[in-house]
Amino acid sequence: MSTTGLVNTAVLRTEFRLFRREPAGIFWIMLFPTLLLAILGSIPSFREADPALGGLRPVDAYVPVALLLGLIIGGLQGMPPTLTGYRETGILRRMSTTPVRPSALLAAQMTVLGAASLVSALLTLAVGRLAFDVALPGQPLGHLLALLLALAASLALGALLSALARTAKIATAVGSTALFPMMFTAGVWLPVEAMPDLMADIVGWTPFGAAAQALGEASAGHWPGTGHLAVTAGWAVLLTAGAVRWFRWE
Amino acid sequence: MAERDGRCARAPSTTTLTVMSVIDVTDLRKAYGGRTAVDGVSFSVDEGEIFGILGPNGAGKTTTAECVEGLRVPDSGRVRVAGLDPVADHDEVTRVLGAQLQESELQPKLTVREALELYASFHRRPADWRPLAERLGLTEKLTTRFAKLSGGQKQRLFIALALIGTPRIVVLDELTTGLDPRARRDTWQLIEDVRAGGVTVLLVTHFMEEAQRLCDRIAVIDQGRVAALDTPAGLVRRSAGATVISFTPSAPLDDADLNALPGLASVARKDGRITLSGTDDTVNAVLTLLARSRVTAHQLRVTDATLDDAFLDLTESPA
Structure with missing residues (x-):
């Protein structure tokens, strides 16, 4: 019976509908990263090749950053308040008295936010290409792989925060606090390519720092370094394990 | 009821x-x-x-x-x-x-x-x-x-x-x-x-x-x-004061007579009106008492106790 499975299409459709009713979520996840790229790209100096970036223009370096930004916001800002709220207000509890498992809600949230993050990524790539002449990823498959691993890490981090936060208020606060270091490691303030070596090495051990480097390599046309992919994948596995370990339905 | x-x-x-x-x-x-x-x-x-x-x-x-x-x-x-x-x-x-x-x-x-x-x-x-x-x-x-x-x-x-x-x-x-x-x-x-x-x-x-x-x-x-x-109905019946009798007597009734009524659970007097709770036996005894004392009972009402009464009776904590 499909209703007892992890994925329930009616729940998924409902969560998709509800996501569309959250203008703030749509803006921050789907539009803000591209908007940031557009603002930075409209600064003339960002369109000039920079030797510190290995000859790339800053706007080129910011495309992978903006991609990651959408994923990070989706996982950290989108998921924890929603899921914690579902638990806090008894929505998961009510669902557990029906033939549908509350895990269907978790799966639907991940699917909707994951899809929104990927749409955000496509939008960023499109605007980068059309408005600022940023080359599309030279190694598309490697790029997609790095993107999906980063998405998995972000959703897993969101799920872990949802598991640990007791109330939606705490989840929002913790999600926002975690957002800044994650954005930093992804290179929002300083692209990883431009970081001093030591800092880049340290950041390379974080989920989004490693993902940023993998995306940068794939953008330049190389298959991403196994180390970077492994670090991001490792974090995804670790964070998922933590979320599974600590998540409570009520 | x-x-x-x-x-x-x-x-x-x-x-x-x-x-x-x-x-x-x-x-x-x-x-x-x-x-x-x-x-x-x-x-x-x-x-x-x-x-x-x-x-x-x-x-x-x-x-x-x-x-x-x-x-x-x-x-x-x-x-x-x-x-x-x-x-x-x-x-x-x-x-x-x-x-x-x-x-x-x-x-x-x-x-x-x-x-x-x-x-x-x-x-x-x-x-x-x-x-x-x-x-x-x-x-x-x-x-x-x-x-x-x-x-x-x-x-x-x-x-x-x-x-x-x-x-x-x-x-x-x-x-x-x-x-x-x-x-x-x-x-x-x-x-x-x-x-x-x-x-x-x-x-x-x-x-x-x-x-x-x-x-x-x-x-x-x-x-x-x-x-x-x-x-x-069973819960109401099993509570101590299952039946409530209330009336305004035409002449004063002696407390001792009231307290001696069979099956009586409680007596209350307010504004000249007497309210008794007890059993069916209490009802009969009250009617006999009134007839014997030649007292008329104005606005005589006999009602079952409610589930409220039974509930309070049953959930009285022994502490």
Whole structure:
């Protein structure tokens, strides 16, 4: 019976509908990263090749950053308040008295936010290409792989925060606090390519720092370094394990 | 209160010998961090019965209901719903049992119609939500988001969601909380109709009028234990002052004579009016006393005590 499975299409459709009713979520996840790229790209100096970036223009370096930004916001800002709220207000509890498992809600949230993050990524790539002449990823498959691993890490981090936060208020606060270091490691303030070596090495051990480097390599046309992919994948596995370990339905 | 007695007489809807119990609770115990919530509760509910769990706040009513729904794991004891274990056979139980929970909301931006359609989709043989919504006065609110509903409207939506899977058994926790008197009466009628369709109802309440009107039998739970289990009329009968006699005597009556009445439970005097509670014997003795003393009883009223009186009597804590 499909209703007892992890994925329930009616729940998924409902969560998709509800996501569309959250203008703030749509803006921050789907539009803000591209908007940031557009603002930075409209600064003339960002369109000039920079030797510190290995000859790339800053706007080129910011495309992978903006991609990651959408994923990070989706996982950290989108998921924890929603899921914690579902638990806090008894929505998961009510669902557990029906033939549908509350895990269907978790799966639907991940699917909707994951899809929104990927749409955000496509939008960023499109605007980068059309408005600022940023080359599309030279190694598309490697790029997609790095993107999906980063998405998995972000959703897993969101799920872990949802598991640990007791109330939606705490989840929002913790999600926002975690957002800044994650954005930093992804290179929002300083692209990883431009970081001093030591800092880049340290950041390379974080989920989004490693993902940023993998995306940068794939953008330049190389298959991403196994180390970077492994670090991001490792974090995804670790964070998922933590979320599974600590998540409570009520 | 002929109405109540009549209700009891027709209570067990199946008159054959094959009445099956669909909910069986045996010596259920549940504690939360050392504090005992349910302390050895046993009862069984027959198919097609409306069974009430009545008790003061914190008596263990909701915990008992949650163990039946499979939302909580009992510390010890046995719970069976349609022969199934609500914890081990949770999936099967959700197909036969509908639950209306306390303090359980919906997504704030979900509309009434979307909620009804979503929850209907969870079940194999869902009820048509349109007549159900109409019955519960939700037709005007179908496009309203959950967060914009009033307390009573939310409550009616929860009742609809509990019934939408056409369950064999429905557990209703504080059914009419937040409903105005008219909506409350409409809801009671709906529950009676649902039962008439063969559904077994477990009703958790602290509302006497509701229990008295709907329930075939009631388990009064106090401090985690079953203090009494009987029909509403039976509960009233077994309380000490089952009959209440009140009148305004034309001449003073002696206290000693009143206190000597057989079966007397209490005497009260207020504004020249005397109110006695006791048994049928007390009634006869009062009439004899009045005749013998040549006192006329103005506005003489003899009434049954209410379930309220019985409830207070039964849940008086010995502490």
